[in-house]
Each structure stands twice: as C-alpha cells, then as structure tokens.
Amino acid sequence: AQSxxxxxxxxxxxxxxxxxxxxxxxxxxxxxxxxxxxxxxQGLQLLLKYFSGDTLVQGIKGFEAEFKRSQSxxxxxxxxxxxxxxxxxxxxxxxxxxxxxxxxxxxxxxxA
Amino acid sequence: NAGVMQNPRHLVRRRGQEARxxxxxxxxxxxxxxxxxxxxxxxxFMVYLQKENIIDESGMPKERFSAEFPKEGPSILRIQQVVxxxxxxxxxxxxxxxxxxxxxxGPGTRLTVT
Numbered sequence: 001a002q003s004x005x006x007x008x009x010x011x012x013x014x015x016x017x018x019x020x021x022x023x024x025x026x027x028x029x030x031x032x033x034x035x036x037x038x039x040x041x042q043g044l045q046l047l048l049k050y051f052s053g054d055t056l057v058q059g060i061k062g063f064e065a066e067f068k069r070s071q072s073x074x075x076x077x078x079x080x081x082x083x084x085x086x087x088x089x090x091x092x093x094x095x096x097x098x099x100x101x102x103x104x105x106x107x108x109x110x111x112a
Numbered sequence: 113n114a115g116v117m118q119n120p121r122h123l124v125r126r127r128g129q130e131a132r133x134x135x136x137x138x139x140x141x142x143x144x145x146x147x148x149x150x151x152x153x154x155x156x157f158m159v160y161l162q163k164e165n166i167i168d169e170s171g172m173p174k175e176r177f178s179a180e181f182p183k184e185g186p187s188i189l190r191i192q193q194v195v196x197x198x199x200x201x202x203x204x205x206x207x208x209x210x211x212x213x214x215x216x217x218g219p220g221t222r223l224t225v226t
Contacts, residue, residue, distance in 0.1 A: 004154075032213045043219035044155075044203065051213070090154055098145070098212035099171075100205075102154035 002027045002095045006103035013081050014111045021076040021106050023091030031093040033074040034100070035065055039087045047089075050074065061085070086110045114139065116206050116218035117186075124224045125194045133189040133221045137206030144187040145215055146179060149201040158202075161187060162209075194225045 003026045013019055025031060032051050036044040048059025055067040065076045074091060091103040117136040125131050137144050143162055147155040148171075158171040161181035169179065176194075181187040191198055201222045205215035 036217075041222070044217045046217075049214075092155075094213045094215075098143075098160055098168075098207075098215075099157040100145075100147070100155070100215060102147075102156070104154045 002031075002093065002097075002101055004091055004093055004101050004103040006089075006091055006106050008106045009104070010107050010109065012109040012111060015083050016080050019076075019078045019081045019085070019108070021089050021091075021108070023074045023076065023103060025072050025074065025091075025093045025095075025101075027072075027093065027095045029096070030067075030069060031095040033065075033067060034092040034094070035059065035063070035074070035076045036090045036092060037061075037087045038090065038105075044090070047076070081108075081110055083110045083112060116141075116204055116216050118202075118204050118218040118221050120221060121219060122222050122224070124226060126226055127195055128193050131191040131194050131198070131223055131225075133191075133202050133204075133223070135187040135189070135204030135206075135218060137187070137204075138216055140208060141206035141216070142209050143207045143212060144181050145205045145207075146187075146189050147203045147205065149203065149220070151200070155203055158189075191223075194223075196225050199223055199225045 005024045034049045035047040050057045088105045088107045092100045146158040149155045159179045160168040176192045178190045201220045203220045204218045207215045
C-alpha cells in the first residue's frame, strides 16, 4: 500500500540555522510530491511540488526540496530558518489515484 | 480568481445534531475532494466527487456521513448525529477535469462536537 513517512514528529532549530525535514514514500513508480505548511488553526499552504524534471525544486519562502528516486525521498530544506517558519509541515504524494496521501506531519519550533 | 471556499470556518455542534459543511470549488474546477484531519494527524482522503456523481467514497465512514456535489451550488459534506470523535478539521480541495493530481485546498472547516 502507498504510504508517506515523516520520521520526525518534532524538530527544534535556532533562528538562522539550516533546516531539513525528511519525507519518505512507498510507491512503485514516481508519484507527484508536495510539501505543505500549516500554521495553528489555519489551512494548508503549498510550499512546493514535484511532478517531473529537475529533481531540485524551489518553492516559496526560501524553501527547496530534492527528489531522490533511489531513496524514495523528498526532503524539504531551508538554509536559514526564520521565527515565522514555526508551523507544522506535511509531505504528501499523489500516486496515480487522485487521493493525496499525507504524512503525519513534522512540527517545527524555532528558538530565538 | 477566488480560491476554494469553505464555510463555515468554524462549526460547533452538540452530540446528536447534524453538521453541514460547504465547499465551493475554484472557478472552472469540476472535481471536488474532501479530506479529514483528526487532531495531531495528517489529512486523510474521504470522498471524491464530480458534478452530480460520487466517484470514490472509500474513505468515508460507513454510517452518518454523506456527500454531494449538485449540478448547481456548492459541494456539501453532511454528518448526521455527530459524536465527539467527529471533531476534526475538514478540508475540501478541487481540481480541473483531467488534472486530479493537482488539487487546490480550501481553508478548512473546524468542527467541534460538544
């Protein structure tokens, strides 16, 4: 069965530090891949998506993600975290069935 | 071009009451999807609808939940006789025909059952 794993439930980084959030998926072919951010009590904001082509994808707010087929991963990165980045981050895949499958999320805390 | 609209944004119901959640897709989108986010969890697919048709309701609880997307008007997710466990955020997404892989999400409706 298709699945998405975000191994880190909580991550804490200092403001200005670099960030990497992990996402692994289980699917036979290459799915469509997404990263969303959700602030408390708010909706989902799309950070970036990967459909095909260049495996390094640039998104909004200075985020980027790299698709690695060999590792079935789509990790999200940011070189320098801002306090406003504190939120919950969800990785999602669409694996040919129109159903988005979401990970359980990683909650990011940013220390001043 | 307005995005996906959901209302109400917050809904409080007592146990046993009915909850009706509405979703207006983006202009030009004919496909609607509903997802549920339980506390501390990711979103889970519930149902996929096209105009006047339920395409896939495999994620819907078997009882008390129903969804529709009429020819005119918004899509409705209806929960009858709500229970505490129905408290969650319900998100609607829409896509154009033929582009199911790219869904645009609404702001969600947060249902609280007291």
